[in-house]
Amino acid sequence: MGWIRFFRRRYWDDERARELEAYLHEEISDNIARGLSPDQARRAAHRKLGNAALIREDIYQMNTVTLLETAWQDLRYGARLLRRNPVFAAVAILTLALGTGANAAIFQLVDAVRLRSLPVERPDELAELRIDSRGKGRSGRFISRRPMLTYRQWQEIERQQEPFASLMAWSDTSFDLAGGGEERPANGLWVTGSFFDTLGVQPSVGRLIGPADDAPGCPQPGAVLSYAFWQREYGGDQRVPGRTVLLDGHRFDIIGVTPEHFFGVEVGRAFDVALPLCSEPVFRPADSSLEGQMTWFLGAIGRLKPGWTTDRATAQLRAISPGLFRSTLPDNYVAEDAAAYLAFQLEAVPAGTGTSVLRGNYSTPLWILLAATGLVLVIACANLANLLLARATAREREIGVRLAIGASRRRIARQLLSESLLLAAIGSAAGLLIAQWLSGFLVAFLNSDQRPVFLDLSVDWRLVGFTAAVAVVACLLFGLVPALRATAAAPAASVLGSRGTTDLRERFTLRRVLVVVQVALSLVLLVGALLFARSLRNLMTVDPGFQQEGAVVVSLDFRRADVPAEQRRTVYDQVVARLAGIPGVSAAGEAFIAPLSGSGWNNRIVVGGELKPLLVNLNSVGPGYFRALATPLVAGRDFSDQDTQQSTPVAIVNQTFVKQVFPNENPIGRVFHIEDSPGEPNPRLQIVGVVADTKYQNFRETDVPIAYVAARQDAKLPPYVQVVLKTTTGLPGVRGGITRAIAEINPAIGIQLQTMDRMARNLLRGERLMAWLSGLFGALAVLIATIGLYGVMSYMVARRRMEIGIRMALGADRASVVRMIIAEAGRLLVIGVILGAALSVAGARSAQSLLYGLQPWDPATLALGAGLLGAIALLASWLPAWRAARMPPTAALREEP
Helix, strand or coil, rough: HHHHHHHHHHHHHHHHHHHHHHHHHHHHHHHHHHHCCHHHHCCCCCCCCCCHHHHHEEEEEHHCCCHHHHHHHHHHHHHHHHHHHHHHHHHHHHHHHHHHHHHHHHHHHHHHHHHHCCCCCCHHHHHEEECCCCCCCCCCEEEECCCCHHHHHHHHHHHHHCCCCEEEEEEEEEECCCCCCCCCEEEEECCCCCCHHHHHCCCCCEEECCCCCCCCCCCCCCEEEEEHHHHHHHHCCCCCCCEEEEECCEEEEEEECCCCCCCCCCCCCCCCCEEEEHHHHHHCCCCCCCCCCCCCCCCCEEEEEECCCCCHHHHHHHHHHHHHHCCCCCCCCCCHHHHHHHHEEEEEECCCCCHHHHHHHHHHHHHHHHHHHHHHHHHHHHHHHHHHHHHHHHHHHHHHHHCCCEEEEEHHHHHHHHHHHHHHHHHHHHHHHHHHHHHHHHHHHHHCCCCCCCCCCCCCCCHCCCCCCCHHHHHHHHHHHEEEEECCCCHHHHHHHCCCCCHHHHHHHHHHHHHHHHHHHHHHHHHHHHHHHHHHHHHHCCCCCCCCCCCEEEEEEECCCCCCCCHHHHHHHHHHHHHHCCCCEEEEEEEEECCCCCCEEEEEECCEEEEECCCCEEEECCHHHCCCCCCCCECCCCCCCCCCCCCCEEEEEHHHHHHHHHHCCCCCCCEEEECCCCCCCCCCCCEEEEEECCCCCCCCCCCCEEEEHHEEEECCCCCEEEEEEEECHHHHHHHHHHHHHHHHCCCCCCCEEHHHHHHHHHCCCHHHHHHHHHHHHHHHHHHHHHHHHHHHHHHHHHHHHHHHHHHHHHHCHHHHHHHHHHHHHHHHHHHHHHHHHHHHHHHHHHHHHHHHCCCCCHHHHHHHHHHHHHHHHHHHHHHHHHHHHHCCHHHHHHCCC
């Protein structure tokens, strides 16, 4: 009741005023009726009532919550002071906005990637099924971003599981929206009929895929569109159910649209079109994943039954694992792989936040960046504490007078803290706006043409709570100590003021400590930025073993071209020949896997009947491939048109392969074969050439053995192929020629074009992000620390004007004054650099996995960071020293002590 009255005090005061006035009027009337004159009646009524103003004040205080009242008074007083000091207010708010904005932006990404629940019903009930492989790898074919299960395993799990009220599976894919020519990709999902029901997702238009849509044989598969895709491609037409969508040349009826905020179950990637899993063979009739015993492509999530936990579910899944994996053991596993497979166990893990490849790739960088922004905030708070200490010194007489007339130290400290809280609140609100812009920019930075990133960056309670917590912590960091120091002095000393040397030393001890902290933490961020920048430079200057400039990768999809399997070799050769003849193309070569594409194929090899204990990366390439990439041939010969299915199977290996398999031997003519797979032909491969080492999947690889087999000798060709072109004009100069050449062969062939340079840049997105952001935060920290040092030195010069004037009057020259002040700054700088160097090495150890070609204690980086920070800091110190040296001694001596 008191809280309600507090917020309606003005109403209650007016009400009591009317009551008092009515009482007086009635009392006066009674007095007149008793025979008193009007003046006597009025005086008698007022004597009986007492002091009406005091009564109203007592009632007003009764309706007041003292804590809120004084806090509101303090905030209003602080706002008036900020209006009177706009420069100080602008500097403080901007400093806080940058510090809190950087923290909030990184936390927003952490929230979106790791913490935020899926936009589905009761996400806390969801659990993902995984295989605990006990440290042993799985063998087979992996064709999705969540390849946890094969289709046979899914069927057995669905039949035998007990913990889940409902269970669903999915797999990601990509569809081409174009009817031919250059592709228009769309993100797709294969989903079981229980997918949307398990998640509790309701349609916004039409209906969603249900169990009847995923029936065996898939009689009438329907497509479900995401809300964003529906808006983009169909303009939000409510009549979209019944229309069709073209996917890889196949038309599907649209049956519904998902809600606006549902993006799927993979954080970082939003789907466009979902199809029932049973329709997958329509797209891969000769190589369906549903039929592949060794094809890992499904993820699975279930909704736990009431009373079941993930631990209890894991126990039941482990109990059925031996029989389940025994019944699904692939027929063509070798003995070693079969033993590992039979030891697998199923487990259930919480899945309320979904799954994410992005989470695994950027988890460590995001935590490191969050720690870096935390250091920026600490530096900013130290700088603001210095500003407030200087400001409190300027307000000494005001505070001393208030103490002298009876104000308590606690009351004044509370008022100063309220001013700091007001600054923190305004700065954090501005920081939240900066965070929205910066986090959106970072997501756009992570995007690529082939792999667009989707993250929900809407403001939620976690972000608001985090920003509020940052504001409170910042307020305590920069406001508490200055408030305590401002109220610690005796009132008489504060009123009279002092400029003695002892006073100066006492005042400057804390400010020096704050500057040392700023310098040390700034060096930590600066060294981190230099380490990440140098790591990026090292990666960008790595020799990949081939020429990236001018290299173009042409990815071709023949699934819609109706090319019989027995004619694919002829058509592929025709495609390579036509592309090689395009003006601006100097070489062309077929490849199963383009380097740096992120795809891979590896296996063990057998030499002389002995299984080698190493994995060899494999690729299938044609004549002209090494010329197209300018990869040097070290020994032997290249593949040629004579390497056909009728000739001896041959291979070309790289130098690392030779060192690890045939050390100190001539490899030309030696024979090996890929590890046996029962039921599949595995010919003996004769080595006919050796090429220089190249990178296979990424730039961080070292000593990667690679074996290239002749593409023209492949007996079973997939319905897609890649051709690497060496161009003199780049992609813009040959794009039209490529599309025309392919259209002339078959207009239904799907085409994707990408430059090798772009592929390399996409691989280094994480490193670029770390280098760019750490550089930004490092520069911001150095700037704030420099401003702090400049402020301290300027304040010290101002407080020592009389001393400096006396020194110069007694004969000190300007150079000695400059040296004195620079020496003071130099001492602070040296202490900060020594402390910062130790912290830098300790901090860099936590990020060692992100470095390349550098150690956390790299002396050149430490020296460069210390040198840069020292030069900037000394320049900031020289400016106050230079002004002090030019000050006339008489002007300083005339100032009041």
